[in-house]
Amino acid sequence: MSSYETMASHLETERLILRPWAESDAAGLSALLSERGDDKTYTVEHGRERIAGLLAATETTGIALLPVQRRAEGDFIGYCGLVVGRSTLEEPEIAYELFRHAHGRGYATEAARAVLGAAGATGRQRLWSTVGTWNTPSLRVLEKLGFERDRVSLEGAKEVVWLTRSLP
Numbered sequence: 001m002s003s004y005e006t007m008a009s010h011l012e013t014e015r016l017i018l019r020p021w022a023e024s025d026a027a028g029l030s031a032l033l034s035e036r037g038d039d040k041t042y043t044v045e046h047g048r049e050r051i052a053g054l055l056a057a058t059e060t061t062g063i064a065l066l067p068v069q070r071r072a073e074g075d076f077i078g079y080c081g082l083v084v085g086r087s088t089l090e091e092p093e094i095a096y097e098l099f100r101h102a103h104g105r106g107y108a109t110e111a112a113r114a115v116l117g118a119a120g121a122t123g124r125q126r127l128w129s130t131v132g133t134w135n136t137p138s139l140r141v142l143e144k145l146g147f148e149r150d151r152v153s154l155e156g157a158k159e160v161v162w163l164t165r166s167l168p
Contacts, residue, residue, distance in 0.1 A: 007121075013113070032098075082127070130162050
């Protein structure tokens, strides 16, 4: 195990709650993944398997990708958290994905800001994020959070922007 503190698994902001995954999130997660437009249909069973994998990864790594729900409505709108992704456990990636109906309201920025605080509390010095060059809204969120472009790489025919941010 690393020398880092375990990331908090319950974060609250003015409008959002980020909390551990529950089996009841499987339908919401599969619906969110199905909205990606990659022409795949994700079943509730796939959502359950993904959640089991995320919980196991958190157990191993001490970092977490957490479901995001709106505080007032109580509904699942996506996820946000830390993953190893294309990076390392020492300098993990921040990741987030929200339902389209929740876009444009500052939820991603609000959730990611809470995750930045939680990442800093683990003792980490730096985070990464990787985003497709086409994903302007996501790049705007990262810019608002103080991430800076490091480089662009190619994954097949797709360009991926690598951004980084130092933690206080």
